[in-house]
Amino acid sequence: MKVPFVDLYSQYQSIQSEIDSAIQTVIQETAFIGGKHVEAFESNFASLYGVKHCIGVANGTDSLYIIMKMLGIGPGDEVITVANSWISSSETISQTGAKPVFVDIEPQYYTIDVAQLEAAITSHTKAIIPVHLQGQMCDMDRIMAIAEKHQIPVIEDCAQSHFSEWKGKRAGTMGIAGSFSFYPGKNLGAYGDAGCIITNSDELATKCKMYARHGALKKHQHEIEGINSRLDGLQAAILKAKLPHILNWTDQRIANAALYSSLLKGNTNVICPEVRPQTKHTFHLYVIRVSKREALMKFLKENGVETAIHYPEILPLLPAYSYLNHQASDFEISSAYSSQILSLPMFPELTPDHITHVVNTINHFFELAD
Numbered sequence: 001m002k003v004p005f006v007d008l009y010s011q012y013q014s015i016q017s018e019i020d021s022a023i024q025t026v027i028q029e030t031a032f033i034g035g036k037h038v039e040a041f042e043s044n045f046a047s048l049y050g051v052k053h054c055i056g057v058a059n060g061t062d063s064l065y066i067i068m069k070m071l072g073i074g075p076g077d078e079v080i081t082v083a084n085s086w087i088s089s090s091e092t093i094s095q096t097g098a099k100p101v102f103v104d105i106e107p108q109y110y111t112i113d114v115a116q117l118e119a120a121i122t123s124h125t126k127a128i129i130p131v132h133l134q135g136q137m138c139d140m141d142r143i144m145a146i147a148e149k150h151q152i153p154v155i156e157d158c159a160q161s162h163f164s165e166w167k168g169k170r171a172g173t174m175g176i177a178g179s180f181s182f183y184p185g186k187n188l189g190a191y192g193d194a195g196c197i198i199t200n201s202d203e204l205a206t207k208c209k210m211y212a213r214h215g216a217l218k219k220h221q222h223e224i225e226g227i228n229s230r231l232d233g234l235q236a237a238i239l240k241a242k243l244p245h246i247l248n249w250t251d252q253r254i255a256n257a258a259l260y261s262s263l264l265k266g267n268t269n270v271i272c273p274e275v276r277p278q279t280k281h282t283f284h285l286y287v288i289r290v291s292k293r294e295a296l297m298k299f300l301k302e303n304g305v306e307t308a309i310h311y312p313e314i315l316p317l318l319p320a321y322s323y324l325n326h327q328a329s330d331f332e333i334s335s336a337y338s339s340q341i342l343s344l345p346m347f348p349e350l351t352p353d354h355i356t357h358v359v360n361t362i363n364h365f366f367e368l369a370d
Contacts, residue, residue, distance in 0.1 A: 001357045003345050005306035006185050010349040015245060022237035031233040041236040042196070044243055049163070051173055051198045053205035056231025057212050060159045060181025060195035064129070065092040066229065067155050067177045067197055070207040073098050073126045080120050081129040081157075082112040083314045083334040088181075089131050089157050090315050098126065102316045102324075104331040109276050110287070111138040113333070118146050128154050132161035132171045134273070134310070135187070135253075135282035140166045140174050147175075155179060162187040163250050165280035172198050177208075182239055187253065187284050188246050190235040252348035253283040259352060260286055260344065263359040269366045271340075285310055289340040292369060297342065299365045305358050308343045 012019055022037075031037055038056050046054035057063050073079060075097035081089050083102040093100040103120050106113040112130050128147055130138040147154045154175030158164070161171040162180065172178020182194035197208050210217050215226030261272045271289040275281040287310065290296055297307050314334040316326040328335035344358055 002304040003354045003358055005308055005345050006347050007349055008184055018241040019238060022241040026233045026237045033230060033232055035233055037233045038231050038236040041240040044240055049170060049198060052200045055197040055205060055209045056236060057195045058229040059193040060179060061088040061092060062229040063179040063195045063197045064088060065095050066208050066211055067179060068096045070204060070211055071153055077126040078122060078124040079127045079129060080125060082131050083316050083331040085131045085133060089129060105334050107333050108274055109136050111136055114139050114142040121150055125152055128152055129157050131157040132164055134285040134287055135161050135164050137164050137166040137171060137276060137279045144174055160284040161282060164282045167278045176201060177204060187282055188242060191238050192235055194231055194235040249348040250282050256350050256355060257283040257286050259355050267363055283346055285343045286346040287341050287343050290342055293340060293342050296365050300361055303361045305361055310343050314338050
């Protein structure tokens with residue numbers, strides 16, 4: 001049996017008429033940049049998500065950068081984020097001229113270790129970027145309490161946590177702003193690069209929208225210098241067509257994760273992901289920890305199962321951050337886990353037969369290894 005890591009085509013087939021109609025309409029109207037399709041998606045996403053403002057941008061990386069720039073972050077400043085994430089979480093800090101400051105993860109939920117957060121704050125700290133990794137929410141009560149104590153804004157990186165919840169509050173709604181990616185493989189994915197910013201701040205929303213559109217809310221009226229980071233009409237129309245299905249797709253991801261965990265429960269060689277109490281984990285990824293990872297990946301591939309590693313090296317140890325002079329011992333948990341983590345196939349259309357095949361293959365590998 002073949003089990004892809006992600007199957008975007010099966011999702012397309014399930015709503016093909018809606019997607020085809022959305023694309024055809026944009027082409028017929030030549031509504032490629034800005035316009036009603038972008039505005040409709042922004043409005044619908046904000047409404048469904050429960051926030052005042054959604055600003056569509058070109059990608060999730062830009063959304064982080066734009067938020068920081070519009071908060072006035074720049075040279076001489078520091079921004080705290082987590083050691084295990086995609087480089088967008090940290091490279092955007094550097095792009096503002098600020099310095100990224102990394103914090104290790106907590107061992108149980110793989111998100112930023114709040115116990116180490118306050119010690120990383122200095123007089124130069126101008127923001128905290130918690131990353132809700134894999135769909136798992138960070139401990140937002142403690143993060144917000146620390147941020148409020150030090151009067152530091154919190155920017156939530158929600159690239160992997162569309163519609164995840166912390167005590168009934170959705171990811172991205174607790175900090176000053178939330179940053180989202182709609183990269184094709186995300187829980188809500190476009191058919192190319194796309195992203196958005198959400199916020200309840202009228203002032204920040206206006207600044208972000210202006211900055212992302214060459215510094216102008218109206219064409220030729222450039223109040224500031226900005227950048228070109230616009231959500232295009234085709235991607236907006238596709239996202240708008242997908243949006244009514246996202247909550248159902250989320251439920252399917254959660255059900256698939258529960259089946260994985262149930263079937264893997266008896267295998268002591270596998271550490272399954274845990275869900276933080278009082279949260280909704282939306283399982284952008286289903287990540288296990290194992291020994292003999294490379295051998296297991298090879299065995300799974302030989303048996304038709306695609307897997308991935310998120311991420312094989314932690315951010316502070318990448319060559320890009322060699323100037324910070326970090327070593328693995330500075331981030332003991334992240335460093336240890338980076339050689340153990342393995343992402344199994346996860347998408348809404350995954351079937352029980354798919355999951356059973358993946359689990360049986362994992363179990364067989366360890367039987368042979370004993």
